[in-house]
Amino acid sequence: MSPLPPSLEVFVALERHALQRPDSPAVGEGDVRLCFAQLAARVAGLAEELAALPEVIGVLAPNSVDAFVADLALAYAGKTFVPLPYFFSPQQLGHIVADSGLRHILTVAQWADKAARFGLPVSLIGESEANFSAARQKPGQRIIYTSGTTGQPKGVRLGAAQINASTVGLAQAVKADPKDVYLSILPFPLLLEQVCGIHAPVLAGASVILATDAAAGCAEGNPELLIRAAERAQPTISVLVPELLRAWVAGLSLSGRKAPSSLRFLAVGGAPVSPTLAEAGWALGLPVHEGYGLSECCSVVALNRPGDRTPGTVGKPLSGLTVTIESGEIVVEGATVMDG
Numbered sequence: 220m221s222p223l224p225p226s227l228e229v230f231v232a233l234e235r236h237a238l239q240r241p242d243s244p245a246v247g248e249g250d251v252r253l254c255f256a257q258l259a260a261r262v263a264g265l266a267e268e269l270a271a272l273p274e275v276i277g278v279l280a281p282n283s284v285d286a287f288v289a290d291l292a293l294a295y296a297g298k299t300f301v302p303l304p305y306f307f308s309p310q311q312l313g314h315i316v317a318d319s320g321l322r323h324i325l326t327v328a329q330w331a332d333k334a335a336r337f338g339l340p341v342s343l344i345g346e347s348e349a350n351f352s353a354a355r356q357k358p359g360q361r362i363i364y365t366s367g368t369t370g371q372p373k374g375v376r377l378g379a380a381q382i383n384a385s386t387v388g389l390a391q392a393v394k395a396d397p398k399d400v401y402l403s404i405l406p407f408p409l410l411l412e413q414v415c416g417i418h419a420p421v422l423a424g425a426s427v428i429l430a431t432d433a434a435a436g437c438a439e440g441n442p443e444l445l446i447r448a449a450e451r452a453q454p455t456i457s458v459l460v461p462e463l464l465r466a467w468v469a470g471l472s473l474s475g476r477k478a479p480s481s482l483r484f485l486a487v488g489g490a491p492v493s494p495t496l497a498e499a500g501w502a503l504g505l506p507v508h509e510g511y512g513l514s515e516c517c518s519v520v521a522l523n524r525p526g527d528r529t530p531g532t533v534g535k536p537l538s539g540l541t542v543t544i545e546s547g548e549i550v551v552e553g554a555t556v557m558d559g
Contacts, residue, residue, distance in 0.1 A: 228383050229422045230295060230353040233259050236397075236424045237351060243397065245421070248429035251284045255424070257348075258288070263355075264347035265292035272298075272342070273322035277315075279303040279334045280327045282431045285344040286407050289325050290417050294379065297357025304408035305333075307366060313337065314371045315364045360558070363410045363514050375514045376558045377410075384554035385517035386418040388537035392522050393456060393484050395423035400481070402454035403429045404445065404463060410518045411488065415458045428452040437463050442470030453481040460489040464500055464507065471503045478504035484525050486510050494531055509533050516540070517555035
C-alpha cells in the first residue's frame with residue numbers, strides 16, 4: 220500500500236489513538252465526553268451520513284462536542300466546509316451563504332430554527348457511529364470568512380494540506396503531547412480555534428475541555444466563568460485573544476487568586492498584547508506567549524515557544540514558513556498559504 224499523503228496526518232493520528240488508547244479522553248463539555256474510540260466512531264458515522272449531501276456544507280452551531288465532531292467529519296468526508304460564525308449579523312451570514320455556494324447546513328436541535336432561516340436544507344449533527352479508517356478519508360477543504368471593518372466578509376479557501384501543515388507546525392512548536400489538556404474558549408468558527416482547539420489536540424492525542432460559556436461571560440464583564448472553567452479543567456494549554464486575557468487577569472486580581480499551576484502555555488493573538496498586560500498575566504500564573512497569524516496563512520504564522528519567549532515579539536515562524544519584509548509589507552511563504 221502506498222503511504223498516505225501528509226494531508227491525512229490528523230486522521231492517521233486519530234486512528235492510532237483509537238486503537239492504542241481507546242479509552243483516553245478526547246473531548247468533553249460538562250457531562251458529555253468522548254474517548255478517542257468514540258470520537259473516531261462518531262467522525263466515521265457522520266461522514267457516512269454526509270456522503271449523500273451536497274459538496275458545500277455549512278455548520279451553524281455553538282461550541283459543543285457535536286460541532287467538534289462535525290469539523291472532523293466534514294474534513295474526513297472530503298466536503299467543502301463553511302463555518303458560519305454565529306456572532307456575525309444576519310446580513311453577514313446571508314452574504315456568506317450566497318458567496319460560498321452553500322447548499323446544506325448542519326446544526327444542533329436548539330439552533331434548528333436559526334439554521335432554517337437561510338432557506339436551505341438543514342440536518343442535525345447525528346450521533347451515529349461507524350468503523351473508522353484513515354485510509355478511507357478524502358481530503359476536503361474549508362472556506363473561512365472573516366469580517367473586516369468595512370464591506371462584507373471575505374472568504375479564504377484552505378485545503379487539507381494547509382490545515383495539516385499548520386496543525387503539525389503548531390503542535391511541534393508548543394510540544395503538544397497526550398498528557399496535555401487543552402481548554403477551548405474561542406468560538407469554533409474562528410480558524411484559530413479550529414487549528415488549535417480541534418486538529419492540533421487530536422494530532423497530539425491530547426484531551427480538549429470545552430468552556431462554552433467562558434468567553435460570553437467575559438464579554439458581559441463576568442470573568443468568573445472562565446476562572447472556574449480553568450480551575451475545574453486544570454488545563455496545560457489554551458489560546459486567547461487579548462480581551463479575554465485582560466478579563467482573566469482582572470478577575471484573578473480582584474479575587475486574589477492565581478491561575479492553575481497546571482497551565483504551561485497560553486498563546487495570545489489576534490491583536491497586539493501590551494507588555495504590561497503580558498507581565499500582569501505572568502505574575503498571576505498565566506504563561507503568556509504572544510503570536511501572530513492570519514487566515515490567509517491558515518492562522519498561526521509565528522509564535523513564542525515554551526521556554527523561548529522574547530517579550531514584546533511574536534516569536535519565530537512555524538516550521539516550514541519563511542517571513543520577509545518587502546516594500547514595507549509582511550510576506551509569508553510556505554505550505555500554509557491559502558489556495559485562493
